[in-house]
Amino acid sequence: MDEIQIITREFEEMKTALHEARAKLVEKNTELTHNVEELEKNKRAITNLLEDLDAEKKQVEAKVILRTRELAEERAQLVASINSLALGFLLIDNNERIILKNPAVTRIFGLAGDNLSLETLAGALRDNFDLASRCRECLITGKVTDQKDILFGSKFLRIFIAPVMMLRDHNEIIGAVVLVEDITEAKVVERSREEFFAVASHELRTPLTAIRGNMALIKDFFAEKLKDPQVKEMIDDSYGASVRLIGIVNDFLDASRLEQGKVSFKTEKIDAMELIKEVVREVGALAKSKNLTLEVKDFNESALVLADRDRAKQIVYNLVSNAINYTQKGGIVIEVKKEKGFLRVFVTDTGDGISQQNQALLFRKFQQAGEKMLARDVTKSTGLGLYISKLILEGMGGKAWLERSELGKGSTFAFALPLAS
Amino acid sequence: MKKIFIADDDPAMMALYSRAFKLSGYNIDTAVDGQEALDKLLVLKSKPDLILLDIMMPKLSGFEVLESIKKDADLKKVPVIVLTNLASLKSAQSDLEKVRTLGAEDIVVKSDVDPKELVRRAENLIAQK
Numbered sequence: 001m002d003e004i005q006i007i008t009r010e011f012e013e014m015k016t017a018l019h020e021a022r023a024k025l026v027e028k029n030t031e032l033t034h035n036v037e038e039l040e041k042n043k044r045a046i047t048n049l050l051e052d053l054d055a056e057k058k059q060v061e062a063k064v065i066l067r068t069r070e071l072a073e074e075r076a077q078l079v080a081s082i083n084s085l086a087l088g089f090l091l092i093d094n095n096e097r098i099i100l101k102n103p104a105v106t107r108i109f110g111l112a113g114d115n116l117s118l119e120t121l122a123g124a125l126r127d128n129f130d131l132a133s134r135c136r137e138c139l140i141t142g143k144v145t146d147q148k149d150i151l152f153g154s155k156f157l158r159i160f161i162a163p164v165m166m167l168r169d170h171n172e173i174i175g176a177v178v179l180v181e182d183i184t185e186a187k188v189v190e191r192s193r194e195e196f197f198a199v200a201s202h203e204l205r206t207p208l209t210a211i212r213g214n215m216a217l218i219k220d221f222f223a224e225k226l227k228d229p230q231v232k233e234m235i236d237d238s239y240g241a242s243v244r245l246i247g248i249v250n251d252f253l254d255a256s257r258l259e260q261g262k263v264s265f266k267t268e269k270i271d272a273m274e275l276i277k278e279v280v281r282e283v284g285a286l287a288k289s290k291n292l293t294l295e296v297k298d299f300n301e302s303a304l305v306l307a308d309r310d311r312a313k314q315i316v317y318n319l320v321s322n323a324i325n326y327t328q329k330g331g332i333v334i335e336v337k338k339e340k341g342f343l344r345v346f347v348t349d350t351g352d353g354i355s356q357q358n359q360a361l362l363f364r365k366f367q368q369a370g371e372k373m374l375a376r377d378v379t380k381s382t383g384l385g386l387y388i389s390k391l392i393l394e395g396m397g398g399k400a401w402l403e404r405s406e407l408g409k410g411s412t413f414a415f416a417l418p419l420a421s
Numbered sequence: 422m423k424k425i426f427i428a429d430d431d432p433a434m435m436a437l438y439s440r441a442f443k444l445s446g447y448n449i450d451t452a453v454d455g456q457e458a459l460d461k462l463l464v465l466k467s468k469p470d471l472i473l474l475d476i477m478m479p480k481l482s483g484f485e486v487l488e489s490i491k492k493d494a495d496l497k498k499v500p501v502i503v504l505t506n507l508a509s510l511k512s513a514q515s516d517l518e519k520v521r522t523l524g525a526e527d528i529v530v531k532s533d534v535d536p537k538e539l540v541r542r543a544e545n546l547i548a549q550k
Contacts, residue, residue, distance in 0.1 A: 205531075205532045206434065206506055208532060209532040213434075213437040213536050214440075216536055216537060220535070220537045246532045
């Protein structure tokens with residue numbers, strides 16, 4: 001019995017153990033099934049990811065191809081632009097090697113070959129321009145060179161050297177650009193122009209002077225013989241026209257010399273008020289003949305400026321006589337003010353005034369202050385006066401401008417010259 | 422009668438100035454280039470009362486003639502008016518200074534000064550002598 005009981009108990013225990021084992025197996029099985037599902041899910045996610053990556057890769061590849069093409073196009077455009085320049089173009093790196101050059105360089109220097117070096121070019125320019133040193137200086141310090149009139153054989157060159165900088169990297173210099181311009185033709189034109197003006201100066205003025213002089217002689221010595229008032233009038237007109245024509249030739253020459261920088265200005269300490277009063281005395285009769293008032297406002301400080309006396313007087317004369325010429329009634333007021341190291345002179349008239357659109361044309365060549373551009377009043381001026389005044393003032397470190405103007409009410413022209421103290 | 426010596430290579434200007442001074446009662450002597458002017462002036466027994474001297478002339482320029490005149494014991498007392506038609510006085514500053522240094526009494530831009538005014542200036546200089 002005991003044995004049966006023991007066996008039965010053991011059997012029961014075994015059964016329980018089997019049950020427990022089975023339960024665990026079932027549990028394990030469920031867990032595994034779940035894991036498999038997870039793995040499946042992960043596998044799907046990875047596949048999707050791979051597919052996405054693949055698509056993205058293809059997109060990036062397409063973009064790279066497009067950008068590469070764009071870059072190639074940009075480069076082709078740049079190279080074509082550089083190659084089509086009439087200017088010689090050289091790009092050099094930090095080791096002073098030429099990394100890009102256009103055909104104009106070969107044409108200007110008459111030196112062929114792909115292996116053209118900076119030394120070869122520098123040698124061709126000889127002592128007339130130290131190309132190698134200037135390039136080196138530019139690569140080290142970033143100094144820009146712009147030199148004209150460099151003699152090369154029978155040519156005149158202009159050479160410009162500027163650094164190539166990486167702006168993002170603290171202005172690091174990564175090379176230099178050298179531009180070479182053949183200015184021979186321009187020099188020839190400039191020389192012919194100078195010759196023309198020299199000839200114009202002498203050859204035009206001499207016969208004009210003879211006409212003016214003889215007309216003046218007739219007026220001065222034969223007045224009693226000019227009984228016919230018409231003859232007298234014709235002589236007067238001819239005399240007036242010759243004086244005007246000489247004035248025009250002088251203005252042309254004056255403007256031309258100023259434009260070419262051929263006028264040297266003296267730096268004198270002059271009293272602007274004295275100068276203004278002198279001009280007012282000279283043009284007083286003209287103002288009086290038109291019944292215009294001519295007033296200089298009091299200025300109780302020193303009006304000493306640094307300027308060339310004759311040239312400064314020319315400007316005051318020009319502005320005041322312009323004001324008289326373009327004013328029919330009322331008058332002209334001249335006022336002086338000090339501001340920021342400059343003496344400013346204002347000439348205000350009660351004349352016709354200038355419209356907005358014509359204001360923009362003032363101080364240019366051959367422009368008059370009048371309203372009708374085609375109906376130029378040639379008896380008043382050549383239209384060079386303000387232009388000449390502007391050039392003169394710039395030459396003396398000053399400037400000229402229109403302070404204000406209103407149609408029908410008049411204008412204020414102004415100029416400034418540096419104070420002497 | 423006072424005498425004016427005119428040196429100018431341009432026939433029209435020569436005619437103009439000769440006429441102006443003759444009309445004002447002067448005698449005239451002339452030269453058409455710098456060399457002729459200097460040669461004549463140096464040998465003239467009675468020196469002129471005033472010399473009108475153009476700057477731009479063939480053979481010898483007015484500057485060169487002026488330099489020689491002012492070195493000559495007799496001629497240096499004769500007042501000289503230099504004539505220029507190169508440009509206005511404003512832009513001929515260097516010429517002006519050179520002429521003053523060389524000792525000319527006056528300088529005239531031909532195109533700016535009428536003959537009567539030139540005669541007046543000449544009369545003043547002769548009166549001051």
